[in-house]
Amino acid sequence: MSTASFSLLLCLSFFTYTNVHSKLLSQLTSPYLSPTTIIPHYQNMLEAFKIFIYTPDEAFTFNSSAESLFYASLQNSPFVTHDAEEAHLFFVPFSSNLSTRSIARVIRRFKETIPYWNRTLGADHFYLSCAGLGYESDRNLVELKKNAVQISCFPTPDGNFIPHKDISLPPLASSQAPYAPANKTASFLCYFRHGGIKESILVKELVNDPDFLIESQPSDLLTYKERLATSKFCLFEYGADVSGIGEALRFGCVPAVITDHPIKDLPFMDVLRWQEIAVFVPLGVVKELKHVLVRTYGDRHEQMRKLGVEASKHFVWNELPQPFDSFHTVMYQLWRRRYTIRYPRRSTV
Ligand SMILES: *[C@@H]1O[C@H](CO)[C@@H](O)[C@H](O)[C@H]1NC(C)=O
Ligand SMILES: *[C@@H]1O[C@H](CO)[C@@H](O)[C@H](O)[C@H]1NC(C)=O
Ligand SMILES: *[C@@H]1O[C@H](CO)[C@@H](O)[C@H](O)[C@H]1NC(C)=O
Numbered sequence: 442m443s444t445a446s447f448s449l450l451l452c453l454s455f456f457t458y459t460n461v462h463s464k465l466l467s468q469l470t471s472p473y474l475s476p477t478t479i480i481p482h483y484q485n486m487l488e489a490f491k492i493f494i495y496t497p498d499e500a501f502t503f504n505s506s507a508e509s510l511f512y513a514s515l516q517n518s519p520f521v522t523h524d525a526e527e528a529h530l531f532f533v534p535f536s537s538n539l540s541t542r543s544i545a546r547v548i549r550r551f552k553e554t555i556p557y558w559n560r561t562l563g564a565d566h567f568y569l570s571c572a573g574l575g576y577e578s579d580r581n582l583v584e585l586k587k588n589a590v591q592i593s594c595f596p597t598p599d600g601n602f603i604p605h606k607d608i609s610l611p612p613l614a615s616s617q618a619p620y621a622p623a624n625k626t627a628s629f630l631c632y633f634r635h636g637g638i639k640e641s642i643l644v645k646e647l648v649n650d651p652d653f654l655i656e657s658q659p660s661d662l663l664t665y666k667e668r669l670a671t672s673k674f675c676l677f678e679y680g681a682d683v684s685g686i687g688e689a690l691r692f693g694c695v696p697a698v699i700t701d702h703p704i705k706d707l708p709f710m711d712v713l714r715w716q717e718i719a720v721f722v723p724l725g726v727v728k729e730l731k732h733v734l735v736r737t738y739g740d741r742h743e744q745m746r747k748l749g750v751e752a753s754k755h756f757v758w759n760e761l762p763q764p765f766d767s768f769h770t771v772m773y774q775l776w777r778r779r780y781t782i783r784y785p786r787r788s789t790v
């Protein structure tokens with residue numbers, strides 16, 4: 442081996458070493474699954490992503506605010522194209538109030554009149570349905586459910602979400618208003634707003650523990666924010682109300698989610714490292730919940746809190762979309778999915 446090629450080899454392995462090293466470092470200090478590629482991919486999306494929206498055959502509405510905001514933002518965005526030939530993905534709009542039979546009719550009509558569905562049997566299409574669709578026997582609905590990307594509201598009813606294909610919208614926060622601390626010092630290990638479900642096992646187990654602040658509903662919004670900002674963990678029961686999870690992150694309250702099975706429809710699951718911003722506790726060990734939280738409290742908690750606050754910008758919904766907010770992060774997820782569903786005849790970007 443010549444000296445030249447030997448030193449080249451050294452250089453290469455040094456390069457690989459520093460590369461791996463900096464990759465590890467950025468992973469420890471980033472809430473992202475791919476900290477080094479998210480920004481360039483996001484930029485590419487802003488520059489290139491094109492969506493074609495089918496014209497609905499009748500007036501329609503979405504009945505959740507997250508869906509309505511997403512749709513309005515999409516329509517007013519530079520992503521929309523009227524030239525279907527340059528579109529990466531196709532959006533199929535239909536009302537939240539349609540029966541599955543009517544949805545099947547909508548799909549059949551688009552299939553017959555527009556050539557794009559048949560090219561991929563719907564795989565480069567997406568649709569909004571807050572509750573998600575279940576399995577049906579109708580051919581059109583099977584293609585819609587199995588091939589098209591579904592955007593539902595988090596949490597999505599059991600069975601209505603296909604991991605790695607579907608996307609969930611984060612819930613709207615109760616208020617975007619900034620938080621002005623009121624100098625209260627009361628601080629709790631864990632805060633739990635149970636929203637009225639007093640029969641919950643959790644409430645029964647924890648209600649007398651002074652480390653837990655448990656209430657049905659805080660008296661006002663400021664108090665609620667105060668609770669989030671001064672508690673170390675915020676408890677959520679998967680299956681009950683988890684709508685405050687984005688707000689908890691924003692106020693530095695590390696979400697502790699009680700769940701009896703792995704959650705497959707978390708918002709931005711393929712973007713964020715959920716394990717680094719939230720604690721997941723199996724339902725069976727509620728008695729040990731406190732030990733889990735106390736064990737996490739300390740350096741680990743501080744790290745999670747910081748990463749959670751950083752990640753929280755993705756959970757914010759805006760009337761006018763802002764960089765990296767909920768709308769743009771869902772668009773980013775769609776953009777990343779166009780690879781898996783690209784069909785061979787189309788030229789690539
Ligand atoms: C669904 O909503 C649209 C728009 O609000 C309305 O025009 C339509 O009649 C509704 N359809 C049903 C089946 O309720
Ligand atoms: C939205 O529509 C679904 C299905 O029609 C219904 O179950 C749900 O209650 C509606 N939600 C609202 C907020 O109107
Ligand atoms: C797409 O395929 C269906 C049968 O699967 C057919 O009925 C329909 O006419 C086709 N659409 C177009 C535009 O050719």
Ligand SMILES: *[C@@H]1O[C@H](CO)[C@@H](O)[C@H](O)[C@H]1NC(C)=O
Binds near residue numbers: 622623624
């Ligand atoms: C909170 O305390 C700081 C100083 O400790 C004070 O400047 C500020 O006015 C207080 N805010 C309220 C809302 O009492």
